[in-house]
Every structure is written in structure tokens, then in C-alpha cells.
Amino acid sequence: MEKLRAVHYINQFFAQIGGEEKADHKPEAREGFVGPGMAFNAEFSGKAEIVGTVICGDSYFNENLEMATKEVLAMIKSFKPDLVIAGPAFNAGRYGMACGTVASAVKKELGIPAITGMYIENPGADSFKKEVYIIETKNSAAGMRDAVKAMVPFALKLAAGEKIGASAEEGYIPNGIRVNFFEKKRGSERAVEMLLAKLSGKPFTTEFPMPDFDRVEPNPAVKDVSKATIALVTSGGIVPKGNPDHIESSSASKYGKYDIDGIFDLTDATYETAHGGYDPVYANQDADRVLPVDILREFEKEGKIGKLHRYYYTTTGNGTAVASAKAFAEKIGKELAADGVDAVILTST
Amino acid sequence: MCTVVPISLTVGANRIVPTVAIPHPLGNPALTKEEEKDIRRKLLNKALNALSTEVSEQTVFE
Numbered sequence: 001m002e003k004l005r006a007v008h009y010i011n012q013f014f015a016q017i018g019g020e021e022k023a024d025h026k027p028e029a030r031e032g033f034v035g036p037g038m039a040f041n042a043e044f045s046g047k048a049e050i051v052g053t054v055i056c057g058d059s060y061f062n063e064n065l066e067m068a069t070k071e072v073l074a075m076i077k078s079f080k081p082d083l084v085i086a087g088p089a090f091n092a093g094r095y096g097m098a099c100g101t102v103a104s105a106v107k108k109e110l111g112i113p114a115i116t117g118m119y120i121e122n123p124g125a126d127s128f129k130k131e132v133y134i135i136e137t138k139n140s141a142a143g144m145r146d147a148v149k150a151m152v153p154f155a156l157k158l159a160a161g162e163k164i165g166a167s168a169e170e171g172y173i174p175n176g177i178r179v180n181f182f183e184k185k186r187g188s189e190r191a192v193e194m195l196l197a198k199l200s201g202k203p204f205t206t207e208f209p210m211p212d213f214d215r216v217e218p219n220p221a222v223k224d225v226s227k228a229t230i231a232l233v234t235s236g237g238i239v240p241k242g243n244p245d246h247i248e249s250s251s252a253s254k255y256g257k258y259d260i261d262g263i264f265d266l267t268d269a270t271y272e273t274a275h276g277g278y279d280p281v282y283a284n285q286d287a288d289r290v291l292p293v294d295i296l297r298e299f300e301k302e303g304k305i306g307k308l309h310r311y312y313y314t315t316t317g318n319g320t321a322v323a324s325a326k327a328f329a330e331k332i333g334k335e336l337a338a339d340g341v342d343a344v345i346l347t348s349t
Numbered sequence: 350m351c352t353v354v355p356i357s358l359t360v361g362a363n364r365i366v367p368t369v370a371i372p373h374p375l376g377n378p379a380l381t382k383e384e385e386k387d388i389r390r391k392l393l394n395k396a397l398n399a400l401s402t403e404v405s406e407q408t409v410f411e
Contacts, residue, residue, distance in 0.1 A: 210359075218363035221403045228400075236374070282373040288389065289376030295389045305397065343400045345393070346362075348351040349371050 004048035004159055007081040008037045009072065009102045011095045014141075015055040023094075025057030027068060029075040036144055040085060043152040048159070052079035058094035061101070068098075069105050076102075081112055083159040088117030088147045089124060091139040096124025104131040113158045117147045118173070125173050133158065133172045211322045228342035231309035233332060235317030235325075236290040236349040237275030238266070238283065247316060249276025255315035255328045257335075260308070265294045277318030278349050290347055309341050317348055350374060350396055354409055364399040365409045368392060 012018055012025040014035045033041045033050040041050045054075045061068040076084060084106045086099035099116040106114035114132060118125045119139040128134060135154060137147040150171045157164065164170060166179040183190065190207070197204035222228050239247060245256045263270075266287035273283040273290065288294045296308045313332045317325075336344060350366045351357045352374050357365045368374035375392055376385045399410040 213360050215361045218404045222400045225397050225401050278372040282378050289373040292375045295393050
């Protein structure tokens with residue numbers, strides 16, 4: 001087989017041009033390998049060869065994204081590569097964004113296989129994991145040896161057009177694509193083994209990792225509730241009867257915002273739940289059991305709270321993606337703040 | 350306000366008021382309307398208390 005032509009993209013630091021003071025270095029192409037390219041070239045062991053290296057300063061790239069991408073792409077193309085490797089960027093954020101941009105542009109615009117490598121928390125990883133294969137690396141250049149060992153066989157496999165397995169087998173950052181395969185042991189057996197390992201304090205790998213939930217600092221307390229505007233938000237799916245906006249009963253893609261001006265009680269004639277994840281009988285009989293409008297009106301009248309906000313927000317929480325919930329919350333939060341709401345009571349089922 | 354407190358803790362809620370049951374967090378169909386309202390009143394009073402209490406970390410208001 002003929003040697004594959006590989007092109008390597010690196011930043012000013014790995015090209016030994018300089019550090020932060022040289023981050024505005026303009027794109028530059030050099031014949032052969034530079035810096036970490038030497039290790040890649042050795043690991044290719046004759047199957048591929050780095051014929052050229054394209055270097056760009058991280059600040060220059062990110063500040064002139066469109067132009068820099070064009071320039072870098074033209075330089076890469078001039079080497080007529082069969083394969084492009086960007087980075088690895090480890091935990092360097094701007095370098096990660098540059099590597100992700102370059103690799104995905106090479107793949108999309110030149111139609112040439114391209115990969116990069118990054119630490120899982122590099123912002124470039126989240127931005128580009130769905131567009132290109134990103135091999136997971138350690139968080140600093142101390143992990144270069146391991147990164148090269150993981151990236152080279154994967155890159156050769158990709159360039160050869162071989163079947164790419166699941167992220168857990170291949171070492172790339174999960175890209176959201178499920179790959180089917182047969183397990184040797186059936187589920188019950190694996191579950192019991194996992195449980196036994198857990199009980200005896202041994203390490204085990206879950207087959208269903210939970211999403212990462214972020215943490216926020218608690219907000220300061222409301223100074224005087226009797227003057228506060230309180231809004232109701234719920235993931236319990238309470239909607240005006242008939243579910244006018246067709247909020248899905250699970251995996252909601254949207255939320256509803258409804259005017260409760262002049263509403264003092266939710267009844268079975270006016271409100272119901274759209275939620276498909278719990279027995280809806282009790283909420284359909286009396287939606288105040290999930291969205292307590294009746295008592296908050298009472299509190300409003302007694303002067304216990306300033307007022308109940310005119311609109312409530314609702315969605316169904318079952319199976320709803322964390323990313324969707326986060327996007328809903330960003331919009332809802334902005335509106336509530338703009339409307340002068342002081343506090344929110346969020347009810348969930 | 351939720352019934353499954355461990356979920357609220359997992360997703361990062363900072364002020365948590367435990368409620369009655371999953372399908373009727375702020376009510377109880379086994380009781381009379383007035384008794385139910387009383388439960389709802391008590392729980393919402395707890396919620397107002399939670400909102401006006403300074404917290405530095407996730408706190409469950411039992």
C-alpha cells in the first residue's frame with residue numbers, strides 16, 4: 001500500500017514559535033513535520049507520512065475565524081493530503097476551538113478524513129464533538145505520548161474507510177451516535193456483577209451514565225415576601241384544557257406560557273395535565289394539586305405575598321432532555337426577570 | 350417543591366420543599382377539599398419561608 005499523505009495542524013506554541021506573545025502569528029505552512037508531528041510520524045510507522053504542517057497562532061485564528069479558516073484550509077489543500085490531524089489541544093481552549101474548526105472544515109469542505117484530540121472539558125470538545133471525531137486526551141501536554149498512541153491508529157482506520165466502533169471502544173469523545181453491538185453477557189448478569197462490584201467498593205463502569213448537571217450559587221433570600229411578585233413554573237404539565245400548544249406528554253420540545261389573570265381556582269373544566277409520566281387522574285380532577293393557584297390567590301388577598309405573576313410557565317418533565325430544559329429555563333428566566341418577578345415557586349411531579 | 354427530593358438534589362435545586370406524592374404534590378385526594386387546601390397552605394407557607402431564608406448550599410426545608 002502506498003504511504004498516506006498526512007497534514008498536521010498545530011498552534012504557535014507547539015511549533016515552538018512562542019507563547020502568548022506570539023498568539024497572533026499568522027497562518028504558515030511548512031514542509032514535513034514540526035514539533036509533536038515527529039511523534040505522530042514515528043507512530044505512523046511507514047503507513048502514513050506527515051508531508052506538511054500548518055501553523056497558526058491561537059488568537060489570530062479565533063479573532064479572524066472566517067479568514068483564518070480559509071487560509072489554513074487552502075494551505076492544507078496545497079499538500080494534497082489523504083488525512084488531516086489537528087492538535088491535540090489538551091485543555092487549551094482557543095487551540096481546541098481552532099482544532100475543532102479546522103478538522104470539521106477539512107471534513108466538510110475538502111471531504112478529507114480529519115480528527116483532533118482534546119481534554120473532555122476543553123470548550124472545543126463540546127462545540128465540535130458532533131462534527132468530527134475528537135480523541136479524548138489528558139488535560140496537559142504531558143499526555144502527548146498517550147494521545148499519539150490513541151490518535152494514530154484511529155486516524156489510519158478512518159482514512160482506510162474502516163468501520164468505526166462505539167466511542168468506548170475507539171476512545172473518541174461520545175458524539176451522540178449510538179452504535180449497536182452484541183454483549184457477550186446478558187443484561188441481568190452484567191447488572192448483578194455491577195451491583196456486587198459496587199457493594200464491595202470495587203470500580204465498575206455504568207452502562208447508563210447520568211447527564212452532567214451544573215450547579216448554581218443559591219440566590220439571596222427575598223427580603224420581604226409580602227411585597228414580592230411570585231411566579232409559578234411547573235414541570236408537571238398543567239395546561240389549559242385541551243392543551244392548546246400541544247406540549248408533548250414526554251420528551252417535551254417546548255413549554256407553554258399562560259395568562260392566569262382573574263383565575264382564582266383551577267378546575268376540571270378549565271385545566272388538565274399534559275404529562276405522560278404519572279397517573280393524571282388527580283391533576284385532571286383539580287390542577288391546583290400541582291399548580292397551587294388557589295392558595296396563592298388567597299395569600300395575595302391576605303397580603304402575605306405582593307402578587308402572583310400574571311403568567312405561569314409549564315412543560316412536561318418526563319424524558320425531557322437536560323439540554324432542552326436548560327434552553328427553556330434560559331428563556332423563561334430572562335422573561336421573568338424582565339417582568340420584575342422576585343421569586344419563583346417551581347413545582348414538579 | 351417536589352416529592353422525590355433526591356432528584357431535586359441531583360439536578361441542583363438550592364431550596365427544596367418536600368411534597369405529598371408524585372401525582373399530587375400539593376394535594377391529597379383521600380382528604381376533603383378543605384383538608385387538602387390546608388395541606389397546600391402549609392406547604393406554600395414553607396415555600397415562602399424557604400424563599401426568605403438565606404442559604405449557602407442546597408437546603409431541604411422539611
